[in-house]
Amino acid sequence: MFIIRFFHFLIGYVIFKAEDGFPERFINLCARGGIPVWDIKCRGGVLFGKTSIKGYHAISEPAKKSGMNVSVCRSIGVPFFLRKYRRRAGLLAGLCVFAVFILLMSGTIWSIKVEGNSAVSESEIIDVMDKVGIKPGIKAKKINAAEAERRALELLPGLQWLAVNIEGSTVVIEVRERIAGEEREDYVHPHHIVAAQDGVIQILETYEGTEISKNGSAVAKGDLIISGITENKDSSVTFHHAKGYVAARVKTTLAAQAARERDAQRLCGTKYRLTLIILNIKIPPRAAKAAAGAELYESTRWLYAGDKCLPVGYVMHRSLFYEDTSKKYTENEQRLIALRGLLTQTANEFRRSEILSQTSALEKTERGMKATGEFTALRNIGLERPFSVRETNEEEEE
Amino acid sequence: MAWNRAKRAVGKIGCATERISDELELPKNVMPGVVHIEMNGNKEAVVDGCRGVLEYDENIIRLNTGKLIVKFTGSRLMIKTLSLNQALVCGNIVSVDFSN
Numbered sequence: 001m002f003i004i005r006f007f008h009f010l011i012g013y014v015i016f017k018a019e020d021g022f023p024e025r026f027i028n029l030c031a032r033g034g035i036p037v038w039d040i041k042c043r044g045g046v047l048f049g050k051t052s053i054k055g056y057h058a059i060s061e062p063a064k065k066s067g068m069n070v071s072v073c074r075s076i077g078v079p080f081f082l083r084k085y086r087r088r089a090g091l092l093a094g095l096c097v098f099a100v101f102i103l104l105m106s107g108t109i110w111s112i113k114v115e116g117n118s119a120v121s122e123s124e125i126i127d128v129m130d131k132v133g134i135k136p137g138i139k140a141k142k143i144n145a146a147e148a149e150r151r152a153l154e155l156l157p158g159l160q161w162l163a164v165n166i167e168g169s170t171v172v173i174e175v176r177e178r179i180a181g182e183e184r185e186d187y188v189h190p191h192h193i194v195a196a197q198d199g200v201i202q203i204l205e206t207y208e209g210t211e212i213s214k215n216g217s218a219v220a221k222g223d224l225i226i227s228g229i230t231e232n233k234d235s236s237v238t239f240h241h242a243k244g245y246v247a248a249r250v251k252t253t254l255a256a257q258a259a260r261e262r263d264a265q266r267l268c269g270t271k272y273r274l275t276l277i278i279l280n281i282k283i284p285p286r287a288a289k290a291a292a293g294a295e296l297y298e299s300t301r302w303l304y305a306g307d308k309c310l311p312v313g314y315v316m317h318r319s320l321f322y323e324d325t326s327k328k329y330t331e332n333e334q335r336l337i338a339l340r341g342l343l344t345q346t347a348n349e350f351r352r353s354e355i356l357s358q359t360s361a362l363e364k365t366e367r368g369m370k371a372t373g374e375f376t377a378l379r380n381i382g383l384e385r386p387f388s389v390r391e392t393n394e395e396e397e398e
Numbered sequence: 399m400a401w402n403r404a405k406r407a408v409g410k411i412g413c414a415t416e417r418i419s420d421e422l423e424l425p426k427n428v429m430p431g432v433v434h435i436e437m438n439g440n441k442e443a444v445v446d447g448c449r450g451v452l453e454y455d456e457n458i459i460r461l462n463t464g465k466l467i468v469k470f471t472g473s474r475l476m477i478k479t480l481s482l483n484q485a486l487v488c489g490n491i492v493s494v495d496f497s498n
Contacts, residue, residue, distance in 0.1 A: 040477040
């Protein structure tokens with residue numbers, strides 16, 4: 001129904017009023033004459049109806065034959081609207097300019113959004129995208145997404161996967177980061193598993209290779225635990241990428257120092273500068289530079305209409321001025337700093353280990369306070385170490 | 399005289415087509431000259447085979463369908479659309495009467 005009403009609005013229609021005469025005859029004559037008449041109401045002896053513009057021109061004949069007086073109540077639709085403003089050329093020109101402006105602007109990239117990053121910063125990714133040719137102000141048609149993705153991945157080693165999606169005037173960069181320590185396993189070269197540190201083996205599970213050490217045996221750093229060389233029954237040897245799990249009880253000592261005094265910087269002044277960005281044009285155009293002895297921070301904010309980013313925003317440049325000073329700590333502060341240092345080290349060191357026992361001590365030193373912790377923990381000490389194999393022929397052996 | 403004879407002949411033909419459709423178990427609306435009325439509640443009625451409007455008022459609409467005259471009574475009645483052989487009657491329809 002909405003479509004029909006919209007269509008009527010587009011082509012224009014007239015609401016008319018017909019009085020006196022014979023309304024039934026008038027309706028029949030209209031129907032017979034092919035005049036489109038709809039929404040015919042009869043209220044208090046007066047007939048109201050709607051007809052097309054062409055229909056209204058043809059309606060006079062049935063009206064005359066049926067003795068009805070037809071008059072226009074309202075004219076609705078686009079043709080009447082345009083007719084009303086036909087003498088206002090400026091309005092039409094403005095409409096055309098607006099349409100062209102929208103057409104041109106909608107084909108241009110105005111903002112870049114990064115999704116899925118945490119370790120690699122957004123600004124780093126945006127800088128790289130700038131290098132590969134994706135920046136605000138370029139035409140969406142000119143973007144070669146596949147090529148940009150390939151080049152950006154080469155320049156961002158912290159990323160495992162990157163996708164460039166164009167959504168209207170926004171480029172959405174979707175990324176997946178590489179997990180720290182995640183490396184492709186080397187199945188080509190044979191490996192041994194050796195002890196990464198001194199300890200007593202508590203759990204030893206061998207998945208591939210030859211077990212050298214036993215459960216309960218003490219190993220020093222670098223000792224062979226699982227060998228990548230397996231001797232076969234026919235005295236030949238096979239080289240493996242040794243695999244296994246070696247959990248050993250290890251002793252570790254950690255220490256954190258807190259100084260009585262340390263050099264510090266005190267904030268003595270802040271200076272702000274604002275740069276407006278409208279359609280990728282910066283006002284004022286010259287880039288902000290850090291003043292001598294100041295640190296410059298920039299933050300960009302964009303204007304949003306709902307969830308759509310508009311090409312209008314500002315950059316706030318904040319220059320922070322510092323002066324050198326020294327800070328003295330009280331004994332209590334020193335103790336807290338030392339303990340906090342020890343706690344941080346413990347958390348980092350035993351992230352993937354189980355602490356079995358621990359002792360900690362605080363002592364005063366010449367420079368301040370020292371916190372020491374001795375830990376006994378259960379941890380995986382298996383470290384893969386590659387070894388080289390050289391093929392020799394029998395003659396060479398002799 | 400001749401008019402009456404013609405009228406009787408047409409009536410006979412009408413009876414014959416009705417009998418044929420009954421014998422062949424054909425739907426009534428496929429036969430020529432049969433009005434087809436479709437109602438949606440008491441708010442809307444589509445009349446196929448409408449040949450003209452006989453009476454048009456806020457409370458009464460009488461339509462000529464050839465053999466029959468269909469009379470809609472109710473309140474705020476209106477003809478939504480009208481073409482050569484179809485009419486769409488809207489409003490609060492209270493009753494529909496048929497007469498020859």
